[in-house]
Amino acid sequence: MFDRYYRELLNFLAFKVRDRDTAADLAQESFARVYAAQKSGTAIRDPRALLYRTARNLLTDGYRRHAVRHAGDTAPPTDEDGGGEPDEQAGPDALEPETALASRQRFEAIAAIVDGLPPRCREAFILVKFDGLSHAEVAAQMGIAVKTVEMQVQIALDACWDRLDALDNGGDSGGSARPRRGRARKTGAPPEKPET
Numbered sequence: 001m002f003d004r005y006y007r008e009l010l011n012f013l014a015f016k017v018r019d020r021d022t023a024a025d026l027a028q029e030s031f032a033r034v035y036a037a038q039k040s041g042t043a044i045r046d047p048r049a050l051l052y053r054t055a056r057n058l059l060t061d062g063y064r065r066h067a068v069r070h071a072g073d074t075a076p077p078t079d080e081d082g083g084g085e086p087d088e089q090a091g092p093d094a095l096e097p098e099t100a101l102a103s104r105q106r107f108e109a110i111a112a113i114v115d116g117l118p119p120r121c122r123e124a125f126i127l128v129k130f131d132g133l134s135h136a137e138v139a140a141q142m143g144i145a146v147k148t149v150e151m152q153v154q155i156a157l158d159a160c161w162d163r164l165d166a167l168d169n170g171g172d173s174g175g176s177a178r179p180r181r182g183r184a185r186k187t188g189a190p191p192e193k194p195e196t
Contacts, residue, residue, distance in 0.1 A: 030054040125156035
């Protein structure tokens, strides 16, 4: 774990505190606390996330100690003093376990939707959204009309958005306030024209 994450954590902390020696101390303390948790028998599923959480907590503690020591000062704390706002010292949100889990669940849900699309729809969607081809390039490659590509991509997007709405609403796919294009085929109404 140390060999894999030390340099990454050290660079993160050095950027936050602007002092390599302080960053090294904080990194060492973060590893020591994670090792102590492992030794006590605590199951750690994501050591990297725990390291960053521990490091952020240490940064916040340092900020609080600085604030208490310099409560009467009129000058704002500097980065060199271990100051700065706690939010500025926070690690990337993507490393939060809850955020990582939610992102993984959303990715898996979208991957399942894309896998379940009809073959032509899936191919058009992947070529446009993942391979970055234009609708005209996809139409030429697949031997279909550009309008057909647009329709297939819209069907896939609608399916993905419906699934994300269901996840965001706790399984309820209705009640979305987000306007969508391409819904006319389901309701029989003409598609909305963009405002000019």
